[in-house]
Amino acid sequence: DGGITQSPKYLFRKEGQNVTLSCEQNLNHDAMYWYRQDPGQGLRLIYYSQIVNDFQKGDIAEGYSVSREKKESFPLTVTSAQKNPTAFYLCASSIDLAGYQPQHFGDGTRLSIL
Amino acid sequence: KQEVTQIPAALSVPEGENLVLNCSFTDSAIYNLQWFRQDPGKGLTSLLLIQSSQREQTSGRLNASLDKSSGRSTLYIAASQPGDSATYLCAGTQGGSEKLVFGKGTKLTVNP
Numbered sequence: 443d444g445g446i447t448q449s450p451k452y453l454f455r456k457e458g459q460n461v462t463l464s465c466e467q468n469l470n471h472d473a474m475y476w477y478r479q480d481p482g483q484g485l486r487l488i489y490y491s492q493i494v495n496d497f498q499k500g501d502i503a504e505g506y507s508v509s510r511e512k513k514e515s516f517p518l519t520v521t522s523a524q525k526n527p528t529a530f531y532l533c534a535s536s537i538d539l540a541g542y543q544p545q546h547f548g549d550g551t552r553l554s555i556l
Numbered sequence: 557k558q559e560v561t562q563i564p565a566a567l568s569v570p571e572g573e574n575l576v577l578n579c580s581f582t583d584s585a586i587y588n589l590q591w592f593r594q595d596p597g598k599g600l601t602s603l604l605l606i607q608s609s610q611r612e613q614t615s616g617r618l619n620a621s622l623d624k625s626s627g628r629s630t631l632y633i634a635a636s637q638p639g640d641s642a643t644y645l646c647a648g649t650q651g652g653s654e655k656l657v658f659g660k661g662t663k664l665t666v667n668p
Binding site (some may be wrong): 446448482483484485486487490500501525532534541542543544545547548549550552 | 560587588590592594597598599600601602605607645647649653656657658659661
């Protein structure tokens with residue numbers, strides 16, 4: 443059964459700590475994305491990647507970093523520089539960036555501050 | 557810059573009613589328009605995607621239309637059921653950009 447797996451479902455961060463959110467897909471999609479969702483807000487794009495070893499900043503990349511070493515994996519690190527990290531983080535993938543096919547989403551990771 | 561607006565923010569209807577959810581966008585050079593469903597605490601499920609050359613798409617009880625000239629898209633849900641209760645989001649890409657711009661969503665409640 444193909445899909446996107448995000449882990450963990452819940453994550454807590456201490457002050458000054460970096461945390462990494464996992465995103466794995468077995469859909470054989472080239473493009474992957476990270477979004478942030480705050481209550482009552484639309485999704486905002488953090489980073490996206492078209493192919494392995496390539497990624498681009500989205501609208502709110504400050505305080506975040508990503509890597510794309512494998513086609514299936516696109517982990518997101520929330521660094522200590524991100525002063526307001528509490529949010530619901532969603533990973534998505536699509537066949538490519540052309541927009542002809544829909545984006546598929548994981549079930550999200552909810553990050554909170556201790 | 558593309559901006560996407562969804563009104564109303566919340567909608568409550570009795571079971572069996574036909575309903576329309578609205579989405580408006582500022583830039584008519586929209587490349588495609590997608591409708592998603594989000595259940596509480598969950599990710600998004602893609603419902604329908606309308607490419608710029610299309611006027612509408614249908615899937616079961618759902619029908620989505622796109623009018624680029626007026627900057628509007630609608631999602632029509634026929635014979636609504638309590639299981640349709642969720643937040644519905646629309647998102648559009650602008651020509652020349654791979655990025656989806658999301659509206660804030662409409663929270664739909666279908667009462668038995």
